[in-house]
Structure formats: C-alpha cells, structure tokens
Amino acid sequence: MSEIEIKNLTKIFEIKGHTVTALSDVSLSIEKGDIFGIIGMSGAGKSTLVRTVNYLEKPTQGSILIDGINLSTLSEKELRIKRREIGMIFQNFNLLEQKNVIDNICFPLEIAGTKRKEARIRAKELLKTVNLEDKEKAFPSQLSGGQKQRVAIARALATNPSILLCDEATSALDPQTTDSILKLLKEINETLGITIVIITHQMSVVTEVCKHVAIIDNGKLAEEGEVDKIFESPSSDAAKELITGSEINYTPLKSLDTKRKIRIVFKENSAYEPVISNMILKFKTPVNILKADTRNVGGKARGEMILALPEDEAVSEEIILYLKENGLAVADYEGEA
C-alpha cells in the first residue's frame, strides 16, 4: 500500500462565474520513505496538488488516500488530527512573527494539547536536529532565510509526522542555502524514514534529492518515474523543457550545416571517459557541442550534452549507434540551441 495515493484528482476553482481547472485527472502513488519531487512551471497546479494531500483544498473529483484512508471519509475533527501526521513547509516559511523560535516549534504541540514541559523537551531535540540550538530565544525577524526554513522544518517535525510536504521550500533561498536545506531534508528522510514530497519549479532541486518525480504541466500529469530515467530520457515536452531549461541559448561558434541535434546523458561510468574525442577520432568528422553540463542526480554524477550532428545522415546514425554502445542515453533534441 502506498503511503500517499492520489486518484483521478481534479480540482476546479470557481471565481466570479468563470472556472479554472487547476488539476485534471491526476493520479500518483508515493511510497513510504520516498523523496518525491513534483515539478512544473509556475501556475501548473503544484501548490493546489500538494494542498489537496492534507485536504487544505478539497478535491472537486477524485480522492486522496493516506495509508489507505480516504480523507473524504474523515470528519473535520478527524481530519485535523490526521494533519498532525502530515507536516508542511512553505516558500515564505510562515513562522509566527510574534513568537520566538522555541515557541514556534512548540506551537503544533500546543495545538495538539501536549503538555508545555514535554513540548519544550521535544522542541529542544528538534533544534538539535536542524542545527539551531543557539537560536532558541531568537525571533524570526532576527533570522536569515535559511535559518527560518530550519525552524519551519523543526516545527513541521514536532508532531512526529510520517509525511513532510514542501511547497517551494527553497525557492526564496540562495543556492548555497538551498543546498544546505536539501541536505537537511535528505538527512531527515534517511534518519527518520519520513516520506518527503518536494514541490518545486527548479529541476536542480529534483535532481539533487528526489528519487521519483512527477511533472505537472497545465494541471495534468505529463510524466512520472525515477529521476534517473526521466533525466536521461524525458518523453514529454514539459519534461524536456524543464530538464534542458530555457537557459540554453548557445549559438554554435562555427555553424555546421546541421539538421539533427541530439541530447546525450553520461552515466557514472561513462562520464569521465573521453567518448566524444574518441568518436571524433573514429569518424573523422566534427560535431558541434551546443551545450555541456554536469549535474548531481540523486548522488550520482550525470553529464548532459547537446550535439549538432553532421549533415550526412548515414554518419549521424553511426555516431548515435556508437554513443549508445558506449553506454550513453541518446535522444533527439528539438529545442532551440
């Protein structure tokens, strides 16, 4: 049984007569202990999707099952108790500005009716987990963005949830801080076995920590699967766009008369082998490298390259075959490059 099961979820908003279909017929299964990324462009419906998982937003159609329990069968009160098992963090941290760090972390426990003394002991443990022991008495306004998110994580963990939902949790942070927060999330996932759902619009966040990913495009599920696989060979346009990104805008130094562009992904074992130079030596024909990049995908080194192949189709085919034989994932690339 999956920990989170989203079944044929449709969400329609009605505002002043006209309707917005934020999600349409989305189905996903998220397994216990997974770090599951949900990625999509702004307005794709990611926040709406994650907000239905704890029923902050009720589905128009379809259902959400947590550990096999359909949330629609719960009363308001039961739902509130269920939410204690599902922590949530946000882009803007959403800390209580008038409470200090420890009181913020104690807050969900206070809500749950835990005794104050017990709550404080738990909060102090959590401060250790998120590495903020020295900030116990500080107010949110005295903290940096990264520190605020750490407090928010500690707060979300206070009630010992089995699921942690992160809605653009690193989108307001600089790259270094993003890294440290992602590391912390990974650590939490490993040590506590918490299932983590990460909503983001940045592919780098997904490749950094997620094991599985779903791509949401315009309210629909475009593609889903293991991050490795999707990174290597994205099949939907949305995935291709998110992976290669709009940031590539390289003009070839010397324009080859080329019709065909391919994207290749290096795996761990092949990344450092001089495959390209060998290939050029072998075929005695130039290829243009339009883009080259390396990334850390789920702890494994991955390189990607966009190549413009020579005019001669027969040679191009042979090149592709050669690359595949050398263990590279190869796919035609249609984007601008």
Next chain:
Amino acid sequence: MFDSKVIGMIIEGIRDTLYMTLGSTLVGYLLGLPLGILLYVTNSKGLKPNKIIYGIGDFICNIIRSIPFLILLILLIPFTRLIVGKSYGSTATIVPLVICAAPYIARVVESSLNEVDAGVIEAAKAMGASNLQIIFKVLLVEAKTSLFTGATITTGLLLGYSAMSGTVGGGGLGDIAVRYGYYRWQTDIMIVTVILLIVIFQIIQNLGTFMAKKIDHRKK
C-alpha cells in the same frame, strides 16, 4: 478664581473624563472585539465565510457609524435611562460612548486581523489547528501590535467624544469647559480644561505607541 473649589472640580473632572474614556473603551472592546472577530471570520475570505452574518454585522456597523455622535447621544437617552436609571452624569455617558465605539472598534479589529499573513494561517491549518485555535492562538497574537495601536486610537477618539458629551451634561472636563467657558464666559477655566484634555490625549497616544513598539517582535 482658581480657588480650592475650582481646583477640586477640575480634579473631579479629570477623574470623570478618565472614567468615561477608559470605561467606554473597555466595555466597547467587550462588544467590539467579538464583533470584529465575527466580521473577520465570516468575510468571504475568512475562516468560515457566511454572507448573511457578515451582511448583518456589516450593515449594523455602517449604520451606527454614520450617525453623528451628538445625535446618537440624544437618540439613546431613553435607552440610557433604561440601563443606568438616569440620562446625565459620567456613568450615563458611557452608554452612548460604548454604542458609538463598538462598531468602530469592530472595524479596527477586523482590519487588524486582515493584516495577518494568510500564509501563517495556512500553516496553522496544516498543523491541524481548529478555527478557535487559529483565532486565539494565531490571529490575536500575530495582530497584537496592530490591535494595540487600534485601541490607542479608539481611546483617543473616545476622550474627544466624552468631552463632547459635556454639552448635554455628561460630566468630566468637557462638561466643565462647556459650563464655564460657554455659559459663564470664564475663558480661563475653559482654557485650563482644554489644555488638560490635550495633555491626557498626548499621554494616551504616547503610552500606546510606546507599548505597541515594546510588544512587537517583528523588527529589531
């Protein structure tokens, strides 16, 4: 002319003014605070939107606030008599002051609560907080500075209104100013009472601002 009798009267006037101002603020909040919370909660973007309840509350607030205080004072004489037993004196003045202040306070409270970041409320909901917990543990806490500032402004307003009620025998400094300054042409006494009103207003305002800053943890 400023004999002990006049001084005694002025001291009594200060006491009555403070009694009316603070008394009506306090009772005004007993009514206005829940009404303000109700308006916030039932608003279309609130915790439990309810068009009918919001509509009624909104209507009552607007009606009362659109009646000039002096007219309200006179209109309410029978009601005041019913509650206090008489329609003059400082205790009787508290009644119209409260009726005037409650809807004003409700609005001030509503707008303070509206300032609370929706994200924080969302976070509280995600933690499993009930609406009551959100009101008492999130909204009122997060909005406390703004609520406090609102209360300061309200107190200042009621100080002015309590003085105005002097024209119809309300007691306090306003009463003295009207009786001596207007009916007896004793301008000096009137000036003294006006200065005292200004001083009291300043004290309330500065104390309020100071306290509001003191309890605010947002910027430091």
